[in-house]
Amino acid sequence: SQKIEQNSEALNIQEGKTATLTCNYTNYSPAYLQWYRQDPGRGPVFLLLIRENEKEKRKERLKVTFDTTLKQSLFHITASQPADSATYLCALDGVSGGYNKLIFGAGTRLAVHP
Amino acid sequence: SAVISQKPSRDICQRGTSLTIQCQVDSQVTMMFWYRQQPGQSLTLIATANQGSEATYESGFVIDKFPISRPNLTFSTLTVSNMSPEDSSIYLCSVGDGGGQPQHFGDGTRLSIL
Numbered sequence: 001s002q003k004i005e006q007n008s009e010a011l012n013i014q015e016g017k018t019a020t021l022t023c024n025y026t027n028y029s030p031a032y033l034q035w036y037r038q039d040p041g042r043g044p045v046f047l048l049l050i051r052e053n054e055k056e057k058r059k060e061r062l063k064v065t066f067d068t069t070l071k072q073s074l075f076h077i078t079a080s081q082p083a084d085s086a087t088y089l090c091a092l093d094g095v096s097g098g099y100n101k102l103i104f105g106a107g108t109r110l111a112v113h114p
Numbered sequence: 115s116a117v118i119s120q121k122p123s124r125d126i127c128q129r130g131t132s133l134t135i136q137c138q139v140d141s142q143v144t145m146m147f148w149y150r151q152q153p154g155q156s157l158t159l160i161a162t163a164n165q166g167s168e169a170t171y172e173s174g175f176v177i178d179k180f181p182i183s184r185p186n187l188t189f190s191t192l193t194v195s196n197m198s199p200e201d202s203s204i205y206l207c208s209v210g211d212g213g214g215q216p217q218h219f220g221d222g223t224r225l226s227i228l
Contacts, residue, residue, distance in 0.1 A: 008154075044206075
């Protein structure tokens with residue numbers, strides 16, 4: 001069956017460290033993989049998109065990798081700050097029901113402690 | 115990016131009643147989407163709202179339960195009909211170009227059914 005898996009356990013790290021979140025998928029062949037941030041009571045906010053032919057993408061303190069062989073994306077936040085505390089969702093374009101749509105993982109909650 | 119306003123932000127309803135959620139975008143958009151997000155779970159696509167035609171529903175969601183309107187390129191509504199406690203969830207609208215491209219979300223409607 002098709003699955004997108006993110007670590008359901010919260011990730012707790014100290015301020016200044018690098019946070020690494022994982023997204024694994026099964027039985028999809030996405031052309032894109034995306035990461036979103038969601039704060040409590042708010043909708044998801046788009047952060048980064050990486051294409052299947054890109055190994056790595058950076059935006060300020062954020063870095064995303066995409067390994068289509070391992071079927072995995074890693075999302076890194078360097079020099080993390082308490083303001084980075086949120087739930088991070090990965091999403092990919094998957095074919096379901098006969099057409100392309102955006103399919104989300106359940107998210108991983110990140111808590112950055114001072 | 116588009117600014118998306120959803121109303122109401124939250125509501126508590128009696129079982130058997132219906133609630134209509136509104137989604138207003140500050141610019142014309144091609145595609146609008148409705149999602150449901152239950153606590154700790156991923157976003158599940160309910161339907162794609164098409165301007166000038168019927169919405170396209172995902173497996174497990176039917177028009178009688180979740181009628182959708184899309185009268186123009188900036189507005190859509192989702193009605194949750196004949197509500198039961200199982201309908202308690204967060205309902206989110208989003209906009210995008212489809213095909214797995216990034217989407218921009220409203221802040222959602224938190225719905226509780228008593």
